[in-house]
Amino acid sequence: VAHLSVLFPRLRRLIYLHTDTLVQADMLTLWQRNMQGQPLAAVTDCTSPLESMVNVSLLSSFDSISEVPRGCSFDMGLLLIDLVQWSVLDVSSRIDYWTRMYSRSPPLLGNLYKDALDPQVPFNLALHGAFLPLERRWNLFGLNRHAYPLGELQIWQCGWNRLGIVDAFGSANRPVRMLEEPAEGRVLHFSGGGEAWESNERVYPRPGSQCVAGDVTLACETLWRRYAPRVEVDTGGMMRRMGQLRGKTIL
Numbered sequence: 001v002a003h004l005s006v007l008f009p010r011l012r013r014l015i016y017l018h019t020d021t022l023v024q025a026d027m028l029t030l031w032q033r034n035m036q037g038q039p040l041a042a043v044t045d046c047t048s049p050l051e052s053m054v055n056v057s058l059l060s061s062f063d064s065i066s067e068v069p070r071g072c073s074f075d076m077g078l079l080l081i082d083l084v085q086w087s088v089l090d091v092s093s094r095i096d097y098w099t100r101m102y103s104r105s106p107p108l109l110g111n112l113y114k115d116a117l118d119p120q121v122p123f124n125l126a127l128h129g130a131f132l133p134l135e136r137r138w139n140l141f142g143l144n145r146h147a148y149p150l151g152e153l154q155i156w157q158c159g160w161n162r163l164g165i166v167d168a169f170g171s172a173n174r175p176v177r178m179l180e181e182p183a184e185g186r187v188l189h190f191s192g193g194g195e196a197w198e199s200n201e202r203v204y205p206r207p208g209s210q211c212v213a214g215d216v217t218l219a220c221e222t223l224w225r226r227y228a229p230r231v232e233v234d235t236g237g238m239m240r241r242m243g244q245l246r247g248k249t250i251l
Contacts, residue, residue: 001076001119002095005083016079018189021139022224025186030080030138039085041132042074043139047155049073050128053121055112058105069128076120077189078139080132094126141189188223 004014015027035041051070059068086092099122105112113121 001079002092002123004081005087005092008083012082012084014081014083016076016081017187018077018191020190021077022188022190022227023186024188024223030134030186033080033132033134035080035082035085035132037085038130038132039082039089039091040074040127040130041080041134042076043078043134043136043141044072045075045141046072047142048120050124053114053118053124055114058112062101069125071128073120073124074127074131074133075139075141075189075191076123077141077191078134078187080134089130091126091130095122098122098125137186139187139189140185141191143188143190143192190224 001016004016008014013031015031017023033041049071050073051068053073054068056068059065102112102122115121
């Protein structure tokens with residue numbers, strides 16, 4: 001993603017979607033959004049602040065870092081990218097810089113980033129203060145989660161209270177509902193760890209995130225399931241073929 005401007009040199013704008021997203025609306029209005037000169041537009045994630053992604057004390061010790069970036073990050077489930085501004089501001093080099101910073105940090109002092117393989121860290125550090133926040137409905141991330149850390153849950157509860165959404169689970173961290181923009185969720189992002197396509201609720205029933213479809217509240221994964229290809233297993237035919245192979249040598 002960092003080098004999309006090189007991969008698509010003739011494009012001026014691009015919408016990036018993660019593979020675990022489900023689009024429920026026309027993207028034209030997003031495509032036509034005034035980005036106010038920013039290279040990127042994305043939905044903020046205040047449940048994962050930048051200071052929680054990095055080793056703040058280690059980063060502060062570097063002479064090249066005048067100030068450690070702090071505050072809300074952005075989720076990479078959906079990105080609206082102005083490739084012209086991306087190239088003008090040389091964002092790719094910024095991301096590469098923060099990627100190299102990790103590899104150059106002394107291992108004896110600890111890991112610079114909490115998760116070395118998470119692209120969100122160098123992206124957020126490179127674009128801190130240089131992206132346009134989008135409305136939450138453009139990326140309802142965290143869907144299909146089955147539990148939240150207490151601190152993160154408290155942040156969501158503040159948002160739910162502000163919108164008049166009732167916490168039906170009595171503030172318990174298991175399970176929870178993700179309903180901040182339920183009626184207008186334009187892009188559903190199943191980034192909660194329990195991917196919708198991997199669910200087998202008939203065998204392992206677990207209450208997960210709830211979504212609103214029209215006037216009905218249902219498990220978020222059911223919204224995904226209607227688009228999934230149907231796979232039929234002919235167990236009878238398989239058993240017959242196995243029976244035909246009995247007594248035969250297979251080379």
